[in-house]
Amino acid sequence: MxxxxxxxxxxxxxxxxxxxxxxxxxxKDGQSRSADTTGDRIIHADKEPGNWLSTGxxxxxxxxxxxxxxxQANVSELGLVWxxxxxxxxxxxxxxxxxxxxxxxxxxWSKVQAFDGVxxxxxxxxxxQVPGASAVKACCDVVNRGVAYWNGKLFVGTLDGRLIALDAxxxxxxxxxxxxxxxxxxxxxGAPRVVxxxxxxxxxxxxxxxxGYVSAYDVDSGxxxxxxxxxxxxxxxxxxxxxxxxxxxxxxxxxSPDSWRLTGGGGGGTVWDSMSYDPELDLLYIGVGNGSYxxxxxxxxxxxxxxNNDNLFVASIVALRxxxxxxxxxxxxxxxxxWDYTSAQHMILTDLKIxxxxxxxxxxxxxxxxxYVIDRETGKLISAKPFAKLNWANGVDLKTGRPNFNPxxxxxxxGKVWLGEPGPLGAHGWAPMSYSPRTxxxxxxxxxxxxxxxxxxxxKPLPKGYNLGVNTSAxxxxxxxxxxxxxxxxxxxxxxxWDPVAQKAAWRVPQGMGANAGVVSTAGDLVFQGSMxxxxxxxNAKTGAKLWSFDAxxxxxxxxxxxSKDGRQYITVLVGWGSAQGLAVGPLNWSKQGPRRNxxxxxxxxxxxxxxxxxxxxxxVRKLQTPQQxxxxxxxxxxxxxxxRSCYACHGPSAISGGVLPxxxxxxxxxxxxxxxxxxxxxxxxxxxxxxxKEAYSAEQLNAIRGYVIAQAHETVRDKGQ
Ligand code: CA
Numbered sequence: 001m002x003x004x005x006x007x008x009x010x011x012x013x014x015x016x017x018x019x020x021x022x023x024x025x026x027x028k029d030g031q032s033r034s035a036d037t038t039g040d041r042i043i044h045a046d047k048e049p050g051n052w053l054s055t056g057x058x059x060x061x062x063x064x065x066x067x068x069x070x071x072q073a074n075v076s077e078l079g080l081v082w083x084x085x086x087x088x089x090x091x092x093x094x095x096x097x098x099x100x101x102x103x104x105x106x107x108x109w110s111k112v113q114a115f116d117g118v119x120x121x122x123x124x125x126x127x128x129q130v131p132g133a134s135a136v137k138a139c140c141d142v143v144n145r146g147v148a149y150w151n152g153k154l155f156v157g158t159l160d161g162r163l164i165a166l167d168a169x170x171x172x173x174x175x176x177x178x179x180x181x182x183x184x185x186x187x188x189x190g191a192p193r194v195v196x197x198x199x200x201x202x203x204x205x206x207x208x209x210x211x212g213y214v215s216a217y218d219v220d221s222g223x224x225x226x227x228x229x230x231x232x233x234x235x236x237x238x239x240x241x242x243x244x245x246x247x248x249x250x251x252x253x254x255x256s257p258d259s260w261r262l263t264g265g266g267g268g269g270t271v272w273d274s275m276s277y278d279p280e281l282d283l284l285y286i287g288v289g290n291g292s293y294x295x296x297x298x299x300x301x302x303x304x305x306x307x308n309n310d311n312l313f314v315a316s317i318v319a320l321r322x323x324x325x326x327x328x329x330x331x332x333x334x335x336x337x338x339w340d341y342t343s344a345q346h347m348i349l350t351d352l353k354i355x356x357x358x359x360x361x362x363x364x365x366x367x368x369x370x371x372y373v374i375d376r377e378t379g380k381l382i383s384a385k386p387f388a389k390l391n392w393a394n395g396v397d398l399k400t401g402r403p404n405f406n407p408x409x410x411x412x413x414x415g416k417v418w419l420g421e422p423g424p425l426g427a428h429g430w431a432p433m434s435y436s437p438r439t440x441x442x443x444x445x446x447x448x449x450x451x452x453x454x455x456x457x458x459x460k461p462l463p464k465g466y467n468l469g470v471n472t473s474a475x476x477x478x479x480x481x482x483x484x485x486x487x488x489x490x491x492x493x494x495x496x497x498w499d500p501v502a503q504k505a506a507w508r509v510p511q512g513m514g515a516n517a518g519v520v521s522t523a524g525d526l527v528f529q530g531s532m533x534x535x536x537x538x539x540n541a542k543t544g545a546k547l548w549s550f551d552a553x554x555x556x557x558x559x560x561x562x563x564s565k566d567g568r569q570y571i572t573v574l575v576g577w578g579s580a581q582g583l584a585v586g587p588l589n590w591s592k593q594g595p596r597r598n599x600x601x602x603x604x605x606x607x608x609x610x611x612x613x614x615x616x617x618x619x620x621v622r623k624l625q626t627p628q629q630x631x632x633x634x635x636x637x638x639x640x641x642x643x644x645r646s647c648y649a650c651h652g653p654s655a656i657s658g659g660v661l662p663x664x665x666x667x668x669x670x671x672x673x674x675x676x677x678x679x680x681x682x683x684x685x686x687x688x689x690x691x692x693x694k695e696a697y698s699a700e701q702l703n704a705i706r707g708y709v710i711a712q713a714h715e716t717v718r719d720k721g722q
Pocket of ligand 1: 206207289290340342
């Protein structure tokens with residue numbers, strides 16, 4: 001193992017400088033916060049390689065484990081030590097933390113678990129009782145990406161917008177605050193970070209018209225310290241927030257003067273996942289999401305006098321002071337974003353030798369498909385190259401930092417369908433990447449994909465469900481159920497090993513159809529990653545050769561971690577199919593035998609592990625419902641439009657479910673208008689997430705959707721020759 005996991009002299013010097021800095025510099029506010037014991041431990045994470053103390057393992061979020069007991073020579077002897085089946089069968093996206101042999105993780109519906117890492121015994125589970133109805137506000141399943149740990153407390157953000165502190169030993173709540181306006185469509189799925197005694201938490205909802213921000217809360221009291229809004233608010237009144245000055249000075253002149261009214265007080269720019277922190281520069285970096293609504297036509301149709309229409313700070317990285325929320329710099333990757341090109345993806349901090357000079361850099365592979373190397377002191381772009389297929393821009397101008405836009409991509413202006421690459425899944429989604437200082441490579445869960453962007457000419461925001469402003473029932477979205485193949489073929493997953501200095505791929509492993517899962521790299525020169533098909537795989541970090549795999553019986557999207565206890569190295573990962581791909585993209589988890597069941601569980605591996613998974617339960621045979629059609633062709637087509645606007649994100653495109661939530665073609669309700677109305681109008685299933693849509697659609701419109709689903713069921717029979 002390299003000394004402290006750092007393999008050159010300069011890095012060690014930097015580390016000593018950080019130690020000195022941490023020891024001597026009092027908090028800027030001059031007050032003593034809850035002693036920064038955990039903060040010091042995270043800063044010196046490589047001194048305790050057996051722990052995984054924050055979601056990215058260290059503040060630089062490298063997701064690299066300095067452990068090397070499991071390595072290329074012996075990984076073939078890796079085996080299961082224990083498994084624990086979770087009580088939610090939905091998407092599982094959490095990165096577990098490991099503190100002195102105790103694993104703290106979260107599962108769907110924002111539940112928190114503590115396990116004895118060695119035995120797999122559940123020590124406690126905390127259920128925040130998220131109301132089922134809040135699921136309708138979540139674009140991408142009721143997922144949660146993990147907890148933060150600080151001096152014996154855990155912090156979790158819940159789907160309905162609360163931030164809860166728990167006693168790590170008992171799992172009992174210590175304090176709880178509501179961090180959002182719960183009357184709006186906010187959700188929290190991201191893991192909090194703790195910096196200098198402040199819990200930092202963002203939120204999601206830019207597909208539903210919210211306004212993004214991050215907030216900082218005192219770890220001990222739960223009192224809010226500061227809030228930073230990422231997009232301008234009501235022009236008649238400031239927020240009284242840390243962002244007031246910079247929004248007035250800089251951001252306001254990058255939006256239409258009437259944006260506040262047009263977006264219904266939204267604008268997007270949610271900070272729904274990524275943050276990292278440089279203790280030496282004392283900068284907190286936040287990754288900001290897409291604009292809301294998607295097309296500028298509905299969000300910010302024209303630039304103000306003397307300004308531009310960049311819509312700051314959507315699709316940007318913003319650097320803040322962690323104690324005050326004060327703005328320091330920003331870099332906007334996709335000015336005026338109209339394609340859901342969030343910059344909320346994982347950000348890694350490291351030092352690289354570029355052009356003979358050692359640079360402090362921030363690395364990001366956001367949805368838009370360019371890999372960015374940014375000077376993290378100044379925010380200046382150093383380099384940017386495509387790491388996946390993209391057609392919206394022809395390179396990035398290094399002088400201005402701006403992309404050279406393909407004019408066809410401005411579908412607001414052209415009014416035409418534009419087949420954009422990547423689509424809203426992004427060339428890289430939320431799944432965390434990893435940087436190995438030993439290979440100098442960044443391992444990126446990558447996907448090539450396309451999407452037909454076109455204005456929804458009849459767009460009016462609805463009080464429930466998606467409010468994108470694009471017509472999701474246009475273009476090559478399959479009308480025919482078997483046309484799902486067409487969508488599946490447009491999404492190709494890869495594990496890309498990227499050289500951030502040369503800005504090119506060192507190797508790429510194709511992973512077939514579908515997006516892919518989070519990764520970890522280790523000092524054993526291994527990269528671990530799960531797959532949609534349910535395989536958990538170890539790759540050679542230098543070549544991409546597949547060295548080992550394990551059949552987890554169900555799709556994996558979460559990132560693994562590596563840790564140790566009593567001299568034994570372990571790998572832990574959550575299994576659970578769902579998330580955006582599982583719900584909105586359809587059955588990508590198909591193996592040769594058809595869709596795989598979702599069995600959500602925690603798996604832990606070590607050398608010579610001998611445990612076995614329980615046998616796969618027998619598949620339940622489902623019967624297509626093909627009641628007599630009551631609707632005429634025009635009604636069915638309207639039903640298709642409503643379905644593709646408001647139902648497909650959960651039940652799958654063209655009424656073909658990804659296997660997590662009910663496939664409506666198989667539901668008794670489509671043949672029974674009373675049952676259909678009880679669900680869609682009266683909200684009979686609201687507690688499990690299927691709320692009433694009566695505020696959004698009339699009874700006649702909801703029944704047009706029923707007619708469309710019946711038509712799809714009949715179409716399925718015809719296609720399969722059943
Ligand atoms: Ca989005």
